[in-house]
Every structure is written in C-alpha cells, then in structure tokens.
Amino acid sequence: MDLSQRGQWMPASPIRRLTPLADAAKARGTQVYHLNIGQPDIPTPPEMLDAIRNFQSQVLAYGPSAGLPETRAAMAGYLQGLGWSVAARDVLVTEGGSEAILFAMIAICDPGDEIVVFEPFYTNYSGFACMCGVTLKAVETRVEDGYHLPAREVIEAVIGPRTRAILYSSPGNPTGTVFTPAEVRLLVDLAVQHDLFVIGDEAYREFAYDGLTATGVLGVAAQADALDRAILIDSISKRFSACGARIGFLVTRNEAVLDAALRFGQARLCPPTLEQYAAIAGYGLIQKYVPPMVDEYRRRRDTVMAGLRRIPGAVCAVPEGAFYVQPRLPVGDADAFAQYLLNEFALDGRTVMVAPGNGFYATPGKGKEEIRIAYVLKEDDLLVAMDLLVHAVDVWNARRPA
C-alpha cells in the first residue's frame, strides 16, 4: 500500500506549495500580493476569447491527437515568420508547454537516463524528470554572472554515458536571462559533439528587453547543420496571457522524435479543442498584442529592480527577459522567510507571496538565500508589493539571531 518511489519523491511545486499558507492569510483578512506564480494580470486578447465563444459545432468533440491542422499551421506560420524552416507537420499541439516537456523527455530518455540543466531552472523540469525516471544533471549558473552559462568545460564535466539531452529555457524562468547567440550555439555544438538532443524552452520568446532578441534553438541548429537534434518547447500561455488555455507545442524536424511524441499524444487522445481556436486567433494578433505587453513588462521589471536595490545586501543582475527575477536576499533561509511572509508578516493588512528559490535547484542546499519573483502585477500593485518585501526583509532580519 505504499506509494511508488516517484510518488514519494515527487517534489511539491515551490511556486504552489505555500498556497495553503496564503489561503490561511487571506482567511485572516490579509491581502496577499502574488509574486510567486507567473500568472499575468494582462487581459487575454478578447479576440481569442471570442474565437472560443464563436465555436459553432453542437458537439465538443475530440480533435486530432497532433492538434487541429489549422492550429498547427498557425504555429508553423508564426515560426516561419521568425526565419525558421518549420512546416505544420513538424508541430505537435500539446496540453500546455508542460506536456511538450514531458513528451520530449520520454521520447528520448528511459529511466536512469540523464538530462543536463542549468541551475536555477524551471522548477517543473524536476517534476517531470521524477515522473518519468530521468535524472537531471545540474550545471550551476550564478546570480553574479546574471545566470549566464559557465565555460564549456564546466558543462562538459556533467555529460556522461547516460546523458541524452541538454534542456534550457531562454528567456529564462526563473532567471530572466536571455542566452546570447554564442551561448545557444555552444549548447548546440555540445549536443553535436556528445551526440545529444538540445531542448530549447522558448515560452517567453518575445519577452526580451533593452533591444535584445531571444535566440531560437531551431535557427541555431539549422546553422550548425544539427536540426535533427533540436526540440523546441513552446506555449501560448505567456505570449497571449492565456495560461488557463493549456495549449503548448512541441516542434522538431526530427521525424522519429515527432512520431514518438505523436504516439504519446494518441494515448491521451487530444489537447483541448476549443482553446486551439483561440490559439489561431492569437497568432493573427501577435504584432498588435505582444509589443505593448512586452513594454509593460519591461516597466514592471524596472519597478522590481528599483525595489530590490533598496534591500541592502540583495544581489541581482538586471534580468534581460521573461518576467521573473531570482535575487539573492540577505535573509538567511529564504524558504523560512517566504513562509514568514504568509504566516506572520503583514503591513496595513497586506503581505506578499514569493517562491522560495531552492525549488529551482536540483542540488540540495543551493538557492537557499534566493527567491523567485514573478512581476505579473500592475505597476501600482507591484510598487506596494515591493514596499512590503523591502519592509519585510528589515523586520525579519531585526527578529532573527545575528
């Protein structure tokens, strides 16, 4: 009657596991500003919701396992617009980017196989790895370097005989780091040299600031004549503020990988039907919708950074993209601090919820002094939330033994 080992070992999400504490705080009447989860407050394009409302069929039926042809075509057209050679048949629609990660992992890894990741990394990579028996081999990146990649040899040191892939997100969650073309090329070159796949999670592609452009894995792999090694993970969740739609994409020119992913997809029948129509509407709006949204996030980033600079001893490079920042705070145990924020702290009946940084590491003990902030609130709310955070660090440090 025991759980499986993976059932026991499966980590609770560091983004969501403190939710019961937040609920309790709300039950006490405390207003909680959520900086813990990447749930944007930006309206979803109304045209996307209209596309769902305009669904005409009387039957909400299964779609094809690979996604609706027109949805795959819309995604392929969007990627072609970025200069990449992608056809509709190279695109598998998934239940969120989450499922694309899972399918990529199990298409190429058996239990005991390894995937290289860069700490801190998107926390759910750990979850999917646990679910499917894959071991993550973590390469450290440092807040002092803006979480950019270390030297080639440092990465090569973790590659072994069971290593099957390199997995990274850029623009990065939780780091906000946008890898340079040279960095993405390094990862592709390492894949070629060590006979690996390279999985680029580009859910935040457009979220790059200060004139930067995110470098795509498909473009770099094409230049390196290594397209068959590249797997792209993508999603409409952030690009169109449509996280609840659960529409993602796995894109690859490797026919065997795509075929395996499709067979996994057949087992779960199909992704949600209605939201695929929303996705089509979204990709028709991208030029109109996305740039102002990215401007808004850039302003929010600046607000968060201004707040963090008011915390003596906080360490944080200016994030270049996505809508996260993972600062090191002078709070000793950031997990305990995050719980304190919900359990005890309140200023004028308000507090703030953050994600403890250790959940974004595979290596025990790392990230202990870090938190992840998702800057997904309106400017005014974000100003309040950062004031609360700055104040809370003060109170916390005044209370704890030196």
Added chain:
Amino acid sequence: MDLSQRGQWMPASPIRRLTPLADAAKARGTQVYHLNIGQPDIPTPPEMLDAIRNFQSQVLAYGPSAGLPETRAAMAGYLQGLGWSVAARDVLVTEGGSEAILFAMIAICDPGDEIVVFEPFYTNYSGFACMCGVTLKAVETRVEDGYHLPAREVIEAVIGPRTRAILYSSPGNPTGTVFTPAEVRLLVDLAVQHDLFVIGDEAYREFAYDGLTATGVLGVAAQADALDRAILIDSISKRFSACGARIGFLVTRNEAVLDAALRFGQARLCPPTLEQYAAIAGYGLIQKYVPPMVDEYRRRRDTVMAGLRRIPGAVCAVPEGAFYVQPRLPVGDADAFAQYLLNEFALDGRTVMVAPGNGFYATPGKGKEEIRIAYVLKEDDLLVAMDLLVHAVDVWNARRPA
C-alpha cells in the same frame, strides 16, 4: 540520437493509427463511416457550451492544480448522489480521464512494477504503461463469456511480487461488459488479500442497459472496509458528449495517493480552466440529459447487434453497457480486414472504419480476429455502416484463399 526504448516501443493507437488510410479514402471521394473511435455524435448539452461562452474574466488564467473548488465540489456532489462518501477534497480534476490513469499509475508504480488488466482492455492503458515503465499483466477474458471475469485462481495466477494494482473498466471499453457486484467485490477482495490497489475506470458509469446498474469501486471498497485501496477514474467526455473538453477526475480516499497525484498535477500546473465551468453545468443537468442519451445508445446497440447477427460465424455476446462491442469476425486477420475496408472496399462510394481488435490486447497474437465497434453514429448512419460491414465481410472472404 536514438529514441528511448519507450519512444520506440510506444504503441500507436489502434483506434487512430489507420487514420491516414481513412484520410486517403476520403481524398478519393469515399465516404467513411467512423465506428473506430468513441466520439459520440450526440450534442453536448448547450448549457455546458453556454457556461464557457459566459466566462466573464478578462484573463484566461491558471486555475488551481487540483481543479477549481466548485468543479471538485460538483463532482463530489454527483458521487455522493450515488451513495458514496466523497468530499470535494478527495477529487482531483485532470486533463481527461487519460491523465487520471497516468497519475494513478505513477503514484503507485515505479518502472518494472506490474498492473493486472483484463484482456481485451482499453488500449491506452498500454500506452500509459509504456510511457511510465509499468508492465501490464493480462488476464484473458473471452468473447464467449461476454468478457466477464474468469475464476479467482486465474486472476491470482498473474499476481506477483511486483504487482501493485488491478485496473479495469466497467462498463467496459472495448467489451461493453458491466461487471456484476460480485465481480467488483472479487477484485477488491483480491486487492486486500494481495496488498494491491484497485483502479476502477468508470467513465461509462451511466451507460448500462436492460435494467443493469454499474457497480462502483468506491461503494464496494467501502463495504469491504478497503476504501484506501480504491482509485476511481472518471471523465465528463462520454457522460456529456464532451470529449474535446479534456476534463477528467481522479477520486480516492487514500490521502497519500491523492497528495502524490496533486504533486504530479502541480508539475503540469492545471487542467483547462474554461471547460471546468462546463463540467459544473453538466453535473447540474445529469438527470435531464443522461437517461435519454442512454436510451439512444441502447437502440444503437440493438442495431449493431442485428447487423452482427447477419454475419455467419461472428461471435459476440450482447454488450451490457458503454457504447462498444468487440465481436470476433470470421475474417482471418482482422487488422488486414480493417485496412482493406479503407484501402479497397467501397459500396456506392461508402465504407466503414473499425478499430482492429489486437490493439486491445497486451498478449501478442490475441484478438487477431476481433474488431472494436463504437456505436456512436445516428441510427440511420449506423444501419448503413452495418450493411457496409456485413457486405465487406462477404467480399473479403470471397477474395481471400480458403
């Protein structure tokens, strides 16, 4: 650059793998009657689609990983109405019943662990087992017995030290068999005796004909004082003709299993948000919507059986529930016959698509002469489809060597 073993071994869906042949037939102008897939033509309750259209929020946001509280409550209320002691907290909303199967499997099985199933079984059990490294141990049931369970000793013979659960569907897909209370009790008793979980897939609960009522695993487990061993798989797909909604449920009173499933659920963030409102609307309509629908399926079943009786040598017990029947046909190789139907056969420009029966078996060679028919078409279409099938068996047998 190879796929993983599971990527290579993953079976294509027997329900969907002939789709390219059907597409080619349609491209030639042949009308294809789809009896291969359990996609009902019955309209989804308009109130459910209205619930989606009436979504008021500007942001299509993540919901809770366990599902919206009101959706969990609606499902719990429905199950309470069946006489079972289930609270909202015992319900995890999943991305279709599919994901509930996956979460149940990995919560209790590590790679190499075993689950007992009854051949023929819902084909995607094989897919999920392959994805997560679980071995299915198949117990044969026979068309001559109406696919009811064999003697206790036959089942016990496949239970070994790595066996973790018994998994079954009733009303059954692809068999249409409704297990008796004694059969469900036998499975629960075996679970107790051998320290196993018992997973009941009850997606077709209301689809029972001729005065039968499906026996639920939660009720029987409660009577046997074994509630902590029971895991219920459920779905709105068939009950409300809403297959494209991708809303299922995992229900268990075993807190550890539910907690593990919730952590798996956190990794994929949440099930689709909009369709959870549709589910709430659906459960408010169940008394009005479901009984006439079940009557309609019962009539369809009779139409299918009348057709099958016209095929000399066909063997098939009258199915008691769900909307499938798995007859043995005198066609030699039913897989080849199913391909012939799409590749060559046509009568007045029409043909029929069925699922080869072998895909519903784990044991190689079994089900070779069987097909699965999903009776999901309107009466008139079903009459045509069965005429086509009867005629095609004749032509096929006249052509092939004796």
